Amino acid sequence: MCSFVLPKATLVGRVVAFIGAPDIAMLLSLCFAIWSMGYARGKRMPEIAGSMAESVKQIAMMLLIIGGGGAFKQVLVDGGISDYISTMFANINMPPLIAAWLVAAVLRVCLGSATVASLTAAGLVAPLMAMSPVNPALMVLAVGAGSVVADHVNDAGFWMIKEYFGLSLKETFMSWTSVTTVLSVTGLASVLLLSLVV
Template structure:
């Protein structure tokens, strides 16, 4: 706080969430339908995943269920259901529903464009083979497998911006290291996770979400959020290496 005082004087940008309104209890939907509506995407994707595991082989019915269970389709269907359960079923006119949807989109349009741009940049790096190239750099080394897993995840995270992609790619690369050396699998997981969260920056959607919601400048976001994730990652590595010495 002494080094970057301005970054800690922000109050957050609640305007991105739209105008605030106080509702009466009778104006709000029931608890049950609210919970079910919010869980619709999870239900669709869970049903599709379970169906794929239980029923092997190919069929038109299976393809349709798996298509419905994809994130994009599940969210679209859930949105349509939410328009009915939260709007039309509660005697709200389609004009009011349309105005509410338009207002919601306009409030977050710029943020969605920024996040989409970061995701597109990440995909360009992935399709260009950036992840495979970085992983190959550590294919032959005598360093500790824990340190190697952390380094691979950290470099992939810096290049690709996605902690999930970095962790999953590192998991595939670190598996042979576990068989070649005497290393605890749990510590490998922790090392990979610690490396995958390092230095969140401009190619990660989370960076832009933090920046926009808290009204920070680029410099202030680097000074706070990026620094925080870096400290978290390095501290995690230190704890994993220490645990490795104690367990061995």
């Protein structure tokens, strides 16, 4: 936000950009936490270090799994799967709302990222909006509904749910993947019903 107000060429703009960089912001937060929850409360460094080590032990496996899921998603994105899906749906011949949902759903299942799926699908179905009288808000809702379908192993969120709730892979598929699929299909049905009155 500061980049819109402060020019980057100024010293203040460069300082704010440096402090706002994700790595620096996390480092500053860690330093503040060590001071406010450690030194300010009279704790010594060995006690603070022990507390930090215990905290990392509890979340280390989950962080590795989430990182692996994110890396797998990036391999798929860099491998050009979104371009391949774009060519598949280039000459699609179906109602625009269903097409928008389907494109976002296929991208979501292949890429794992709802954000990448929705942004890519929005770009792919934009020409459909220009050629049809469909309400743009309904197209946005259809893309959003499609982008949450069938969350599975290539999404970091899937692994977070699995680890937070201590579920097995099968249980996560049966619960979380099912929930996101029902959510997506219900969203599409709602959009189609809204299209009858809007």
